[in-house]
Amino acid sequence: MFVDEVHIHVAAGHGGRGAMSFRREKFVPRGGPDGGDGGSGGSVYVTASPNLNTLLNFRYQKEFAAGRGGHGEGSKRTGRKGADIELEVPVGTVLYEQQGDDLVQIADLTAAGERVLLAKGGIGGRGNAQFATSTNRAPRRAEPGLPGEEKDLRLHLKLLADVGLVGFPNAGKSTVISRISAARPKIADYPFTTLSPNLGVVSLSGDRTFVVADVPGLIEGAHAGQGLGHRFLSHLERTKVLAHIVDVSSASGRDAVEDFDIITRELALFPGRDASGERLADKPVIVVGNKIDALDDPERLTRLEAHVRERGIPLFAVSAATGEGMAPLLEAIWRTLAARREGTTTEEPRHGTAVHGTAPADR
Template sequence: MFVDRAVVELTAGTGGSGAESFRRESGVPRGGPNGGDGGRGGDIVLVADDQLSTLLDYSYRRHYKATRGQHGMGSNKTGRAGEDLELKVPPGTVVRDADSGELIGELLEPGDRLVAAKGGRGGRGNARFATSTQQAPRRWEPGEEGEERRVELVLKLIADVGLVGEPNAGKSTFLSVVTRARPKVADYPFTTLTPNLGVVELSDFRTFVIADIPGIIEGAHEGKGLGHQFLRHVERTRTLALMVPLDAEDPAAEYERLRVELESYSPELAGKPHCLVFTKADLLPDPDEIPEVDAPDAWGRFMVSSVSRVGLQALLEALHARARDTREAEEAEATEPEAW
């Protein structure tokens, strides 16, 4: 089962209370206060783990609580801190406050860490309150409560290229041919019920990742069909491949519908660079006859057949080059010094 959204309730550990204690030993009649501080409560930390691909585990359990800190003790002994609770999530997880919608952070790369709920501070013991005028304080502090919050986890797949098309556009067949992924392929609409990822391997050890998104129909941005549920997964792709089958009644109208749905869902998504890919070229009597489709914003047009493998290599080389250039531009922008 593919689960790409979950809401969990997190309770970080409460800090331990400070101690009230006085030094008692032979020869020291007035040893003074020696109550130690309480230990801090444990944090709840989200960790990106590349062994995970869904948020399925969080559909079985919703409540998570870190351990509290121990109380302070005499002889100026600080209580032991509570252990942090680490929760593993797949890379590409966005973390938001479920009540306010505020973005807490993102975990994009394996090993990324994010403190989702911070443990409470330990209380001070009476040794901390000793002064020249109050040498035997009986004052101490309780530990602070750990942070409590409802957190929404949303998974957005990380891929270089996103395949976008209506049901039966040939996306899954294409993915199964050019990668080692094995999505379900059949001749009826909505065969693909969950997003699929595949790695394309080219010569000279060049690779890039393709995401196959379930079919998008008219009205997907309003929640119709499966497209709206999974359109978020193409938000992080570097380029899109809009796939139009050559057996469509009106290829130009189908291409325009895809553009409208992307724009309606997210103008930023619609602004991503895209190419136009005509699929099922083996159905054409004349393989050189490309339908007339007005696509001035597309950076390229390709005609492929996954069955006969016509045009696949040229398309893959172009997609790799485009994803590489976009990645390099992103890295250059990230390292560019800020203007004073």
């Protein structure tokens, strides 16, 4: 099961109490203070693991408490340190802390192995040995340990992919990802086959690779919760390019131009932004006219072509089923990604800006 949002509670351990104790030795009548300090409480850490792809584990356990520090003892023995807790989450997990009514982002784990302290253990109290002075050689004072930090956290997994596949259910997104990568999602001729996102790595010649995410299909009204809604679009927030898959065969029973417009509108209504403030609707789009092997009416493709060309968006006609047209599509995706990495304007026109020099009025 794919789980991409959970609430948990973490509590670091309290520090142990400092000891109050005096030396007792056979031939030393009045021993000095020898109460040791309390041990510090255990802390809670989180690490990004490359081997996980869901927050499922946190469905079952939501409370995490690190060990408390041991109390100090006589003979200046320090209490033992409380055991730490190491949580593991998938790469791409963003952590927020509930502070009153506000959710404050405290970490964004984007690299495997990244480790963050979530709750710090309380320090142990000082034992009475620490309070001895020249005027007070027998202090009867020791401290309690300090409490460990506690936090209410929200974990949100946002997959890290370079390219996001969007489109109507049944458009062929999963077929595309299975054709271009080793990902093997379920493919079927009914809508909403894909219920959770899939990632695939695409390898091109010369060690060029990029990661593609296939997310569940969108329908009109997704922003208002229709179908599976917008829920999965947050996984596309961090992509650099969107490949919009449109079924151009008449088997869809719909109109390709209308499909394109509906999904474009839904993307524009998605409020999420990536770290740089970019919205989904700001990302470069490449339109993929899919199922040309079943193109019974070529008009359907030419109308879509003309429609997107007017908006300055490139279109590639492909068949995910036979592989036709896939190589030029992947090269175009690569060039767009490479251009974005270099921070230059994309070679592939970005919503018309590169072609006409002005942004279309509706954006």
